[in-house]
Amino acid sequence: MSNIITSKDLCLWYGDNQALKNITVDIPEKSITALIGPSGCGKSTFLKTLNRMNDLIPIVRIEGEVCYENKNIYDKDIDINELRREVGMVFQKPNPFPMSIYDNVAYGPRTHGITNKAKLDEIVEKALRDAAIWDEVKDRLRKSALGLSGGQQQRLCIARALAVEPKVVLMDEPTSALDPISTSRIEDLIMQLKEKYTIIIVTHNMQQAVRISDYTAFFLLGDLIEFGETDKMFSNPKDKRTEDYITGRFG
Amino acid sequence: MIIMRSRFDEQLNHLRKKMIEMGAECENIIALATKALFDGNVEEALRAKEEGIKIDELEREIESICLKLLLQQQPVAKDLRIISAALKMITDMERIGDQAEDIAAIVATLNGRVGDECIYISAMAEATIKMVTGSIDAYVNEDLSLAKEVLKHDDLVDEAFISAKASLIKMIANNINDGEYALDLLMIAKYFERIGDHATNIAEWVIFSVTGIHQQGG
Numbered sequence: 075m076s077n078i079i080t081s082k083d084l085c086l087w088y089g090d091n092q093a094l095k096n097i098t099v100d101i102p103e104k105s106i107t108a109l110i111g112p113s114g115c116g117k118s119t120f121l122k123t124l125n126r127m128n129d130l131i132p133i134v135r136i137e138g139e140v141c142y143e144n145k146n147i148y149d150k151d152i153d154i155n156e157l158r159r160e161v162g163m164v165f166q167k168p169n170p171f172p173m174s175i176y177d178n179v180a181y182g183p184r185t186h187g188i189t190n191k192a193k194l195d196e197i198v199e200k201a202l203r204d205a206a207i208w209d210e211v212k213d214r215l216r217k218s219a220l221g222l223s224g225g226q227q228q229r230l231c232i233a234r235a236l237a238v239e240p241k242v243v244l245m246d247e248p249t250s251a252l253d254p255i256s257t258s259r260i261e262d263l264i265m266q267l268k269e270k271y272t273i274i275i276v277t278h279n280m281q282q283a284v285r286i287s288d289y290t291a292f293f294l295l296g297d298l299i300e301f302g303e304t305d306k307m308f309s310n311p312k313d314k315r316t317e318d319y320i321t322g323r324f325g
Numbered sequence: 326m327i328i329m330r331s332r333f334d335e336q337l338n339h340l341r342k343k344m345i346e347m348g349a350e351c352e353n354i355i356a357l358a359t360k361a362l363f364d365g366n367v368e369e370a371l372r373a374k375e376e377g378i379k380i381d382e383l384e385r386e387i388e389s390i391c392l393k394l395l396l397q398q399q400p401v402a403k404d405l406r407i408i409s410a411a412l413k414m415i416t417d418m419e420r421i422g423d424q425a426e427d428i429a430a431i432v433a434t435l436n437g438r439v440g441d442e443c444i445y446i447s448a449m450a451e452a453t454i455k456m457v458t459g460s461i462d463a464y465v466n467e468d469l470s471l472a473k474e475v476l477k478h479d480d481l482v483d484e485a486f487i488s489a490k491a492s493l494i495k496m497i498a499n500n501i502n503d504g505e506y507a508l509d510l511l512m513i514a515k516y517f518e519r520i521g522d523h524a525t526n527i528a529e530w531v532i533f534s535v536t537g538i539h540q541q542g543g
Contacts, residue, residue, distance in 0.1 A: 281399055308401045310537030320401045322330050 078103035084138035108283035111293035162240035168227035170219035205233035225256025348461030373429035380422035410534035445489035456524035475528035482521035
């Protein structure tokens with residue numbers, strides 16, 4: 075399996091505050107990688123560096139590199155819109171746009187210039203099917219997305235991310251606002267998605283990391299302490315700090 | 326910041342105590358069976374049966390503690406290894422109890438004849454008690470070198486079994502009327518040899534619970 079994203083000596087500062095310290099890691103494609111660690115450890119910051127979401131914060135300074143398909147995404151000639159099309163993102167709270175279910179999913183493709191109705195129909199259906207929500211919404215595509223339940227809204231947001239045919243989907247605690255049943259549906263969905271996509275997910279739920287991820291990265295105070303196969307890390311972690319954190323004796 | 330999971334740690338300590346208790350019962354039952362064998366004491370042999378019941382009860386109790394811990398605490402890493410090792414170890418301890426009971430049951434049919442006519446058996450009894458004690462101590466104290474020592478001891482038990490067998494064959498050759506007695510002793514020797522194997526399994530699970538690597542020897 076080849077690596078789709080690699081970061082080398084990645085450092086990030088918020089003003090004077092260093093939030094990431096020399097992060098070097100390779101993320102294999104078509105796998106699920108969980109980023110874990112206590113609040114403020116840098117895991118969400120790291121996630122956001124992968125599609126340059128941190129560019130939106132003026133005081134952020136970045137050194138080192140993040141390569142997506144062997145190209146440094148912090149190079150000057152990078153098209154950020156194109157990068158964010160290929161590396162999509164799903165947030166903690168479902169954030170559907172106040173428009174119809176159909177328009178939510180068609181939004182991305184339209185901004186990328188697709189106007190043909192038949193083509194859009196096809197894209198919307200495929201994305202909703204991939205996000206395992208098609209059967210629930212196919213008869214009300216023109217209704218407002220805000221009428222969906224929280225779990226459905228989150229799957230709609232995943233469909234919206236998939237509609238622009240990304241290769242990588244970044245997820246920032248995508249189930250933390252959902253009930254157990256919706257959580258379990260999203261987890262099943264994430265595991266199906268890895269056939270086609272690379273998933274990188276920030277989670278505070280250790281059991282979720284164990285259940286769904288192939289690889290886990292443990293962050294602490296801006297350092298990447300340990301990266302490896304999830305099964306191995308949760309049965310026999312190499313670093314004492316990882317052991318203390320995942321067994322709940324440190325945090 | 327260090328956070329103690331005090332309730333969980335208490336439960337793990339409780340599990341350790343129960344493991345010590347079950348280990349002690351295993352030592353006891355082997356000692357009882359051995360004593361009955363060398364004293365020709367049928368009453369002692371019958372007491373081994375009672376001990377066996379205690380061991381079975383402890384197995385069920387520890388099993389339910391482990392299942393509760395898995396359910397409530399969703400343990401990972403070392404916690405998970407300690408609990409899953411305990412679940413495997415109690416099966417071997419229960420078998421040790423059964424085999425000691427089987428030894429006692431044979432003693433009860435020896436009609437007062439004692440087992441000291443085969444010196445290798447007493448060596449086996451001594452070595453297996455040491456192995457059981459050592460493997461449980463190693464679990465409780467997470468003592469890797471002690472667990473490895475237990476593994477070495479098994480070779481001594483196996484050698485003693487081969488010697489016992491040879492001496493019992495000689496016994497039959499010398500006096501054909503001793504045939505039944507010699508076969509009974511051979512079965513007893515075999516049970517001790519199996520007890521050694523179970524203690525070896527326990528020590529291997531101890532090594533797993535400390536290192537995360539489960540090596541299977543035999």
